[in-house]
């Protein structure tokens with residue numbers, strides 16, 4: 412008997428996991444529903460209906476375990492984003508949206524090429540906005556991905572509030588596997604906190620309004636401390652070369668003067684008290700060293716990765732040419 416049970420369990424693990432997750436019967440899900448009813452006045456019966464239809468997306472669980480930023484080196488990561496096609500389409504995007512981009516730059520100090528590069532890296536300028544049900548992905552990550560369940564349950568809460576605020580049916584909203592939405596791939600809490608109505612039609616629409624998307628990306632950076640006219644990164648020389656750091660400290664933590672004493676030098680002169688972080692990458696031609704400045708850190712507030720910030724910055728330079 413025990414042997415049989417064991418065999419069934421093993422078989423169960425080998426078979427593809429069922430997509431029907433029976434979330435509605437789970438205590439932790441019901442506790443979440445209680446909270447939504449109590450804190451935000453949601454209708455319990457409606458929430459139960461949505462949750463009863465929610466699917467566990469096993470592909471989402473696989474994807475979250477290995478994001479490109481964590482598994483690729485710079486020399487593998489860079490060509491994904493610095494493709495000629497992405498550069499050409501970026502120039503086209505800037506040409507078509509020049510007035511909006513210039514207005515956003517004037518108001519926030521965030522260069523139009525940085526705004527365009529973000530949208531290019533995220534969704535190919537709105538061409539790939541994601542096809543995963545955001546509700547299903549947030550249910551999956553919130554209730555079946557223990558390492559970050561707290562974060563994703565909070566995003567799920569924001570998502571339900573957002574759907575109510577922008578008046579869109581919960582089941583119809585699509586996005587990335589991690590619940591990022593629209594042309595700039597804002598997660599729900601960011602959408603609620605940083606999206607702006609830049610075309611003045613009374614709605615914050617990050618799916619179809621280029622104006623709202625451009626204004627919102629610029630606002631996101633402004634709110635995270637973008638320095639008007641400030642540098643992003645500067646190429647650096649170091650006394651002793653090391654290999655690509657698996658985890659770069661993203662936040663500037665050492666002054667330019669201290670770096671100089673450690674033998675980390677740049678061609679451009681900065682004031683002694685400017686803070687920076689050392690970024691060490693494995694490029695096509697070997698190890699590269701960079702000093703990341705405040706605006707580098709601000710780009711990583713969009714995606715907590717040095718590779719991501721480097722790709723956005725370098726794409727933005729290509730869009731200028």
Ligand SMILES: [Ca+2]
Nearest residue numbers: 608610612614
């Ligand atoms: Ca709008």
